[in-house]
Amino acid sequence: MNPAAPLSSPDIVPDLLERSRALVTPALRLAVDRLAPPMDTVAAYHFGWIDAEGQPSEGDSGKAVRPALALLSAEAAGADPAVGVPGAVAVELVHNFSLLHDDLMDGDEQRRHRDTVWKVHGPSQAILVGDALFGLASEIILEGTDANAVRAARRLAVASRKLIDGQAQDIAFEHREQVTVDECLAMEANKTGALLACAASIGAVLGGADDRTADALESYGRHLGLAFQAVDDLLGVWGDPNSTGKLTWSDLRQRKKSLPVVAAMAAEGPAARRLTALLTADAKKSQQEFEDFDEGEFAARAELIEEAGGRRWTADEARRQYDIAVGALADVPLPGPTRNELVALADFVVVRSK
């Protein structure tokens, strides 16, 4: 195996995601139906099932990478993918809880090319519906009656805490002058890695896998999460607004200390020094001063990050994490087709930047 080259064609991924959505969405909708009005409607808007006027919609409800991972992980344990459905629903609920709260905290007005929940329904609904989805995740997973459901619930609880820790660190970094690359990677392992690790192992746990298999799948998911986040960090600075659905230089507008930024600040040379001087001053500015910046100010920062090597370093890091993720799959016996699909999903995540 040569983990430096894609092992599998990513063109099987759309079908895989579609199959996962077909299995998981009905169960997810049944779960959301338990919420009291008006939260059920607000949640349905968030998931893209209805529009802002309450009419049925074929909106984009996200790529559903996490549900696909949960079902594949059940298959990895030799179980039917349906065994992974409660895990897929629970992970998707936790993921969407975090999106609802993060969009509010970050002031993001758009997600998946639509207005965010706090923008349409107000901050209180974003908080409440987020809380409700988070609670529902425990409720759903604990409805399983065997010991595997309890193991899965424990792992989900720990992953959720790490996810929240990661978001707290991400926000704290915005106002810190210096953040090391290691601190940023630790934050991203929490913010993105922990829930993907849970998604990639929860189906196996529900299917009765031993700890060794579950841990290997968890390691695959964690490093896939780090690869995913590195790509996301690149898109956060250089992404095309037409495809990301966000503003240009979106992470720079929020003073995110993302990987390209901290890697560039840690570099040597004049570009790194000029960038560090600018960002150190930025950290002390008020949000208003910052919002008054013109586009050129962000463009200048993006150029310095690239010149100092932050863009290249992050792209290499995405690849490095991809390699570790795929390598982790070699540690345990897996059904051949499942292994191929897990690798294809990893390819899909890493080539997303193209």
Add this chain to the structure above:
Amino acid sequence: MNPAAPLSSPDIVPDLLERSRALVTPALRLAVDRLAPPMDTVAAYHFGWIDAEGQPSEGDSGKAVRPALALLSAEAAGADPAVGVPGAVAVELVHNFSLLHDDLMDGDEQRRHRDTVWKVHGPSQAILVGDALFGLASEIILEGTDANAVRAARRLAVASRKLIDGQAQDIAFEHREQVTVDECLAMEANKTGALLACAASIGAVLGGADDRTADALESYGRHLGLAFQAVDDLLGVWGDPNSTGKLTWSDLRQRKKSLPVVAAMAAEGPAARRLTALLTADAKKSQQEFEDFDEGEFAARAELIEEAGGRRWTADEARRQYDIAVGALADVPLPGPTRNELVALADFVVVRSK
């Protein structure tokens, strides 16, 4: 038994609460210590363990009625109170999660005579630390290794969903012109009753009680919660700011459709009609128009509520719910001292208005 008169002297309650705090607080602090900085500090501020400057504090961390109920409920099942500690910690974490988010959504600047978390540490920290405490509750309760811990975790998840549903309804009612007394009671059964019901039964569940005992304790807790909320609704309109730590007419300032308000609006006669006309117009006002009201406007509304009978009705309702709560304890065999303490706690909750 005559449930119309207090069955037990409430003067045993301070000692009971003190004993509960001594058992539960160390475990609660260990749980909170798991949070990543800066959330651990923010949570410690919220619980009154440190002040806004981070110095150790002997602040008021609340009455701890819920932890006391959880420990008593373990004793009700014939178990050692220590068996109820994880349940007490989990319930207290869920309760404080809801306080952190509710204070932010309601714009409340003071709690327990101190600035609220969103006021001191900002809205993002209030959201994040609330999320973290909510997640921690599942994590703690699921660390129990037997089937009773899983039963307890399931009940806590359902109670948490009801709590969030209740808060969503409470907020939705602020902008509705008409809310019936039954709708208000259903909202309060969710918002306050569900978690008190869980607190009053979780220790028994952890102690291996049968469903009949757990259900009777749950019923006691739910109706105690409704009595507690009726008293709270009275304090929300007529409470003395020096003892509530809130502004005068606090619920009226937020357009809460609390029990005295909806009972008065449902009454007959000129005061009810004048009140209804005023509040119907209020529901359409912007928050700014509303905040420009002078004190006299709120005083006039409070007087109309009283004149229409809303204050009297709510005081009677508190008593009625107290009677049902105490009556539920008669349905199951309980150790004598435990029954006395449960009744004393109910007395304490209802006489709080004096």
